Amino acid sequence: MTEQYTALYEEHKRLGASFTDFGGWQMPLKYSSELAEHHAVRRAAGLFDLSHMGEVRVTGPQAGAFLDYALTGKLSAMTVGRAKYSLITNADGGIIDDLISYRLADDEYLVVPNAGNAAVVAAELAARSQGFDVTVADETAATSLVAVQGPEAEAILLDLVPAEQRGLVTGMKYYAAATAPLNVDGSAHSLLVARTGYTGEDGFEVYVPNDAAPALWQALLAAGADRGLVPAGLACRDSLRLEAGMPLYGNELSLDLDPYAAGLGGVVTLSKEGDFVGRAALEAKKQQTPARKLVGLKGSGRRSARSSYPVLKDGHPIGEVTSGAPSPTLGFPIALAYVDAAYSTPGTPLEVDLRGKPEPFTVVDLPFYKREK
Amino acid sequence: MSKVIEGLRYSAEHEWVDSSSPVKVGISAVAADALGDVVYVDLPAVGDTVTAGETCGEVESTKSVSDLYAPVSGTIVEVNQEAVDNPAILNEDPYGAGWLFTVNVTEEGELLSAAEYAEKNGGEL
Numbered sequence: 001m002t003e004q005y006t007a008l009y010e011e012h013k014r015l016g017a018s019f020t021d022f023g024g025w026q027m028p029l030k031y032s033s034e035l036a037e038h039h040a041v042r043r044a045a046g047l048f049d050l051s052h053m054g055e056v057r058v059t060g061p062q063a064g065a066f067l068d069y070a071l072t073g074k075l076s077a078m079t080v081g082r083a084k085y086s087l088i089t090n091a092d093g094g095i096i097d098d099l100i101s102y103r104l105a106d107d108e109y110l111v112v113p114n115a116g117n118a119a120v121v122a123a124e125l126a127a128r129s130q131g132f133d134v135t136v137a138d139e140t141a142a143t144s145l146v147a148v149q150g151p152e153a154e155a156i157l158l159d160l161v162p163a164e165q166r167g168l169v170t171g172m173k174y175y176a177a178a179t180a181p182l183n184v185d186g187s188a189h190s191l192l193v194a195r196t197g198y199t200g201e202d203g204f205e206v207y208v209p210n211d212a213a214p215a216l217w218q219a220l221l222a223a224g225a226d227r228g229l230v231p232a233g234l235a236c237r238d239s240l241r242l243e244a245g246m247p248l249y250g251n252e253l254s255l256d257l258d259p260y261a262a263g264l265g266g267v268v269t270l271s272k273e274g275d276f277v278g279r280a281a282l283e284a285k286k287q288q289t290p291a292r293k294l295v296g297l298k299g300s301g302r303r304s305a306r307s308s309y310p311v312l313k314d315g316h317p318i319g320e321v322t323s324g325a326p327s328p329t330l331g332f333p334i335a336l337a338y339v340d341a342a343y344s345t346p347g348t349p350l351e352v353d354l355r356g357k358p359e360p361f362t363v364v365d366l367p368f369y370k371r372e373k
Numbered sequence: 374m375s376k377v378i379e380g381l382r383y384s385a386e387h388e389w390v391d392s393s394s395p396v397k398v399g400i401s402a403v404a405a406d407a408l409g410d411v412v413y414v415d416l417p418a419v420g421d422t423v424t425a426g427e428t429c430g431e432v433e434s435t436k437s438v439s440d441l442y443a444p445v446s447g448t449i450v451e452v453n454q455e456a457v458d459n460p461a462i463l464n465e466d467p468y469g470a471g472w473l474f475t476v477n478v479t480e481e482g483e484l485l486s487a488a489e490y491a492e493k494n495g496g497e498l
Contacts, residue, residue: 018406033464034435035410235409239435302413304433325435326412355431355438 006051007144007210011217015231023115025052027234034235038328041199041240042371044228045150047220048237054118055143055207056111056125060134063107065274070128071101071111072259072282074272078103083175083196086267088113088121093258093281097121098249100196102177110192110207112145114249128277144213148220149203149240151371152227157193157204159223160184169193169204182206185215198237200244200369239325242334245296245367251307251322252294252336258282261290261338292319293344296368297352297361299333302326305352305361311337312351312358318343321352327368334368335361375402377496378468382484384444386426387494389468390484395450399472400432400441400463403494409434411460416441416474421449425482430473432463441473446480 004025012019017028028049030037040046058067064076073086080103088096097117102110113121122138129136148156158166160182168180177194189212197203208216221229238248247253252262259268259282268282297305304326305311311319319339327334335352343350346365351358381389387404391397405411413433423429423443430441452474456462463471491498 030409033410035412038435235436303415303431304413304438306438326433328412328435355440 004052006049007213008049008051008146008217011214012049012231017231017233020234022234023052023118025115027052028231030233030235031231034233034239035328037230037232038236038239040228040230041150041201041232041236042329043151045148045152045156045203045224045230046199046232046236047217047224047229048147048149048232049144049217050147050205051144051213052115053145054113054115054121054138054140055145056113056118056122057137057139058109058111058125058134059107059137060132061107062133063109066129066132066134067101067109067111068272068274069132069276070125071099072268072276072278073101074269075101075103075109080105081176081178083177083194087259087264088124089259089278089282090255091278091281093278093285094255095249095253095257095259095262096124096255098247098253098264102192102194104177104192117249142210144208144210145205146208146213146216146220147197147203147205148224148229149197149199149232150201150229152224152229153201153203156220156224156227156229160219162188182216182219184212184219189216191216198244198246199240200246200367201240201371238323239328242323242325242336243327243329243367243369245336247294247336248323258285260285260288261292263294289341291341292338293341294322295337295339295344296364296366297321297324297335297337297350298364298368299335299352299359299361301333301359303354303359304333305335305337305354310353311339311361312353313343315358318350329369333361339363374495374497375406376468377401377403377487377491377494377498379487379498381468381487383487383490384442384482384484385493386442386444388442388444390444395447395475395477396445397472397475398444399467401490401494401496402467403496404432404439405464405467405471408432408439409436411463414456414460414463414473416452416457417449419449419452423447423449423476425480443476444482444484445476445478446482447476447478450475450477
């Protein structure tokens with residue numbers, strides 16, 4: 001696969017980023033210290049380039065009905081200006097991706113898949129649109145996505161919004177979105193602003209055409225300069241989402257897992273009318289108790305569990321870690337793991353085999369970290 | 374680019390060794406930069422015997438964990454408690470305050486010159 005570069009690549013280079021491949025894209029891993037970036041997002045704000053994420057626009061009179069058929073949620077019931085977390089599965093109920101969908105108008109949605117799955121999701125949506133009066137357009141290559149996350153995010157974003165329009169931002173609820181005029185390089189750009197994120201903090205994600213992305217990036221950096229905003233890379237994005245107990249496709253979610261096994265049965269709307277891809281398989285899976293459940297683990301030592309490490313009970317393997325790290329905010333090791341349902345109750349003492357040496361971990365409620373409102 | 378210091382010798386596993394007696398051992402800036410912010414260091418204990426090329430501890434960052442390999446064989450004389458208490462010094466000063474332990478050497482492992490190590494690992498002299 002040829003390496004892809006976002007429209008902000010030069011900005012990252014100038015800021016001294018070190019890069020990593022993610023889903024075929026060269027993305028900033030960190031700019032200076034991933035710990036400092038993590039703490040900045042919790043205490044002030046961080047600026048992320050998420051342009052590797054996909055953007056698939058679905059338009060047409062049957063847009064809602066089509067997404068009801070293509071995804072697990074009931075997207076037709078969503079109000080214009082809202083966002084919804086949903087899944088796309090195959091006919092067997094296996095998770096192809098988890099995604100956010102925005103309803104921009106009665107007949108227009110924006111579907112946002114993960115970077116590594118964007119092409120597959122776009123192709124699946126196009127294939128599933130047969131027989132529906134809709135247009136499916138993969139706009140990933142032309143669209144950048146910039147996120148401001150953290151307690152100072154609103155104040156920073158407001159700097160770019162004309163006074164009379166600020167209510168659009170201040171009044172925006174979590175998982176809502178609106179087109180707002182953002183003042184970038186001296187002119188107003190109408191951009192889609194959403195109060196969504198993947199960090200466990202308040203924050204916004206702004207969808208912007210590639211040619212305006214560098215100017216938006218610079219404007220947000222400038223607006224945040226005296227509010228503690230730092231550019232933040234994918235390393236801290238991963239530790240932030242883990243503290244917030246959010247799944248990462250490829251770690252917690254995969255084609256081999258169905259939504260019930262992944263603890264995401266709540267975003268499967270079996271009660272919606274009509275057929276949808278995966279319905280028959282998912283109706284059957286709902287009746288079965290999943291053999292394993294996704295749980296949070298807290299370590300009592302200092303060593304961290306990492307992806308693929310075995311989880312043990314009395315020395316016997318009963319599960320596997322999917323993500324793990326020393327939590328920068330909490331100061332102890334945290335992990336997500338699939339464990340046999342019998343051992344999934346919070347408080348259950350388990351061990352994780354840390355490279356040959358079992359260390360004590362305890363099942364805990366998710367999320368590990370919840371911000372104070 | 375990560376700094377490589379003249380006057381030290383380096384193992385292929387990114388540990389450095391100085392020329393004092395007992396020898397002082399640490400990890401290179403190449404390793405520290407690749408790991409990211411170090412949050413935990415597990416070191417051998419004073420009196421432990423270590424063997425060149427074998428693991429003798431570990432270094433953990435938010436992103437990943439790496440085994441620590443002994444660059445020489447011998448007995449541990451001293452460990453740097455400061456590195457255990459404040460692992461961030463491995464990133465801040467890997468060749469100075471971030472040293473890890475000292476060893477009474479019985480046998481050296483295979484060690485590279487600064488130039489050889491820098492060339493192999495994309496470091497900067």
